[in-house]
Amino acid sequence: MTDSSSIRFPDGFLWGAATSAYQVEGSPLADGAGPSNWHHFSHQPDAIADGGTGDVACDHYRRYEEDVALMRQLGLQAYRFSVSWSRILPEGRGRINPAGLDFYRRLLDRLLEAGIQPCATLFHWDLPQALQEQGGWANRDSANWFADYAHILFRELGDKVPLWATLNEPWVVVNDGYMHGVHAPGHRSLDEAPWVAHNLLRAHALGVQAFRADGQGQIGLVVNLEPKYAASVGPDDAAAMSRAHAYMNRWFLDGVMLGSYPDELAEMFGQHWPRFDLADMALLLEPFDFLGINYYTRSVNRDAPQNPPPHAESVRQEGAEYTEMGWEVFPEGLTRTLQWVKQRYGDPPIYITENGAAFADPPAHNGRVADPRRVEYLRGHLRAAHEAIRLGVNLKGYFAWSLLDNFEWSLGYAKTFGLVQVDFSSQRRTIKDSGYFYRDVIARNGL
Numbered sequence: 001m002t003d004s005s006s007i008r009f010p011d012g013f014l015w016g017a018a019t020s021a022y023q024v025e026g027s028p029l030a031d032g033a034g035p036s037n038w039h040h041f042s043h044q045p046d047a048i049a050d051g052g053t054g055d056v057a058c059d060h061y062r063r064y065e066e067d068v069a070l071m072r073q074l075g076l077q078a079y080r081f082s083v084s085w086s087r088i089l090p091e092g093r094g095r096i097n098p099a100g101l102d103f104y105r106r107l108l109d110r111l112l113e114a115g116i117q118p119c120a121t122l123f124h125w126d127l128p129q130a131l132q133e134q135g136g137w138a139n140r141d142s143a144n145w146f147a148d149y150a151h152i153l154f155r156e157l158g159d160k161v162p163l164w165a166t167l168n169e170p171w172v173v174v175n176d177g178y179m180h181g182v183h184a185p186g187h188r189s190l191d192e193a194p195w196v197a198h199n200l201l202r203a204h205a206l207g208v209q210a211f212r213a214d215g216q217g218q219i220g221l222v223v224n225l226e227p228k229y230a231a232s233v234g235p236d237d238a239a240a241m242s243r244a245h246a247y248m249n250r251w252f253l254d255g256v257m258l259g260s261y262p263d264e265l266a267e268m269f270g271q272h273w274p275r276f277d278l279a280d281m282a283l284l285l286e287p288f289d290f291l292g293i294n295y296y297t298r299s300v301n302r303d304a305p306q307n308p309p310p311h312a313e314s315v316r317q318e319g320a321e322y323t324e325m326g327w328e329v330f331p332e333g334l335t336r337t338l339q340w341v342k343q344r345y346g347d348p349p350i351y352i353t354e355n356g357a358a359f360a361d362p363p364a365h366n367g368r369v370a371d372p373r374r375v376e377y378l379r380g381h382l383r384a385a386h387e388a389i390r391l392g393v394n395l396k397g398y399f400a401w402s403l404l405d406n407f408e409w410s411l412g413y414a415k416t417f418g419l420v421q422v423d424f425s426s427q428r429r430t431i432k433d434s435g436y437f438y439r440d441v442i443a444r445n446g447l
């Protein structure tokens with residue numbers, strides 16, 4: 001039975017929506033910008049399911065004022081976006097592109113004029129192609145390239161951005177970009193993957209140190225977490241669940257919160273797992289201000305020794321609801337995940353930096369888009385988030401993914417997560433029913 005009791009979030013709880021540069025901006029090479037590795041990757045034959053690229057996307061680079069007006073119409077208190085590194089540094093290092101900084105200054109000014117708090121992510125997967133060609137995140141120097149980039153942003157934009165995040169979902173960069181080759185740069189290497197993960201976290205730590213020197217406000221790290229369940233009570237599936245949990249949920253958080261990697265990783269990577277310097281592991285413990293958690297679903301795992309690490313595979317649950325991504329709708333997993341983070345990592349301040357669902361929305365009709373399943377997905381997950389607060393989790397805010405239908409990476413434009421529908425042939429925006437639902441949640445600060 002659906003819980004219809006009303007709930008109210010704490011005073012000052014922050015309500016926002018999120019996007020990322022390559023997924024919404026378009027104009028990837030405009031005004032002196034350099035190509036990113038996602039610009040390069042998306043133009044490779046067969047890289048993207050529908051042949052889509054980020055060449056136009058939501059045309060946000062040109063329509064940002066219209067989109068800020070939409071945010072205002074939704075009553076958003078905050079907007080999480082990412083900065084395109086190669087707009088700022090076309091070669092990834094050295095020469096700064098003033099027009100790139102100017103775009104983000106204009107966006108920030110419009111947001112601040114609208115009373116919307118900017119939350120900027122420094123890296124949301126789109127590495128400058130010039131750096132990819134120097135080895136990208138597999139090159140130990142990548143952490144220093146990132147720190148130099150971070151210094152520039154903190155110096156040039158720091159007075160307009162109260163909430164920063166260094167990285168978005170480093171696990172996806174490793175798993176999709178270096179283990180399975182379905183994201184940029186399209187590698188499949190058990191030898192590269194552990195070093196890419198390590199250099200990403202070194203970059204995060206050096207970015208936080210840069211922030212402490214030049215920044216204002218708060219800085220955090222955004223990770224994707226997915227609670228793992230065993231497909232059976234048997235020992236093999238229990239072990240598979242534990243490996244999957246270590247591989248997806250503990251790898252990065254143990255690194256930056258505990259200064260060590262799960263032992264299971266060395267076991268599952270075997271001779272491909274490096275020995276990391278103790279000085280590096282000490283660096284990873286650089287304290288930061290908040291944890292951003294992206295939550296979408298859970299997975300139920302069984303043993304799959306034939307698969308690459310974590311030697312597990314997910315099992316579809318009979319009778320459960322699934323989104324267009326093939327992700328089970330499982331709001332209780334959000335409460336469990338938030339509690340796990342609180343208990344394991346010392347009760348850090350948390351923002352839910354992404355939560356949302358892809359459903360097959362109908363085209364707009366008479367200015368309306370009926371998306372009842374997304375409304376119920378959001379309702380259920382907001383209740384789960386509120387339950388976590390009731391249980392003592394220090395949850396500070398929630399960002400819906402996503403403000404706009406956008407470029408869903410290797411899946412192109414077919415999977416739509418937006419509170420606002422985008423007709424990509426006309427670039428017309430239409431607020432969906434879920435957008436109006438979320439507007440009312442924000443106005444009530446609850447359900």
Ligand SMILES: N#[N+]C[C@@H]1[C@@H](O)[C@H](O)[C@@H](O)[C@@H]2O[C@H]12
Nearest residue numbers: 020168169294354401408417
């Ligand atoms: N897939 N999916 C939806 C969404 C993706 O569009 C975001 O860019 C990522 O941060 C995260 O994976 C979540």
